[in-house]
Amino acid sequence: MSIKNKIKTFFTMDDEYEYMEETEEIDAMDKPAGQSKTQSPNKVVNLTSMQHPTSKVVLCEPRTYNEAQEIADNIVGRRAVVINLQRVDHQQAKRIVDFLSGTVYAVNGDIQKLGSETFLCTPDNVNVSGSISESLASSEDEFQKGW
Known part of the structure; x- marks a missing residue:
């Protein structure tokens, strides 16, 4: 065989095609008897789906x-909501918190106090980790207000 033929056979697609067949046969032998090639789990993750957030904070x-x-409506729409109640009088703020507590309960969510007049309402698809500790002075002020 001449060098020209050796180079030609080295760069031809026939060898690569046969190699692909051999790997498919080996993969078929490695799988359990009841599992076909179409049942193999797809382990490829589309990166564009990971770029778009699925939840929002309002x-x-x-x-x-x-x-x-x-x-x-935002909580029922599966969006987390941060509520600042500084511009509402105290009685209406209590009514709002009571109403939103019922809404959060209905969607299996959670409501947390972030500050003296700030709350975080989250539906069940949002996990919140950590906690915010209040200072002793601010907790005494809130106790006097009736929170």
């Missing part, structure tokens, strides 16, 4: 109790 600063329904 910031709300209601001024009246009437805006509580809009906040509840």
Whole structure:
């Protein structure tokens, strides 16, 4: 065989095609008898699906109790909501928190106090880790307010 033929056979696709057949046969032998090639799990993850977040956080600063329904719609829509109640009088703020507590309970979510007049409402698809500790002075002020 000449060098020209050796180089030609080295670079031809026939050898690569046969190699692919051999690996498929080996893979078929390694699998259990009941499992076919089409049943193998797909371990490829599409990176574009990982780039788009699936949940959102909504910031709300209601001024009246009437805006509580809009906040509840966000929670039911599986979005986390941070509520700042500084612009609402104390009685309406209590009513809003009570209403949102019921909404969060209905969707198996969670409500957490972040500050003196700030709350985080999360549905069941959002996990919150950690906690915020309050200072002794601020907890005494809240106790006097009735929170």
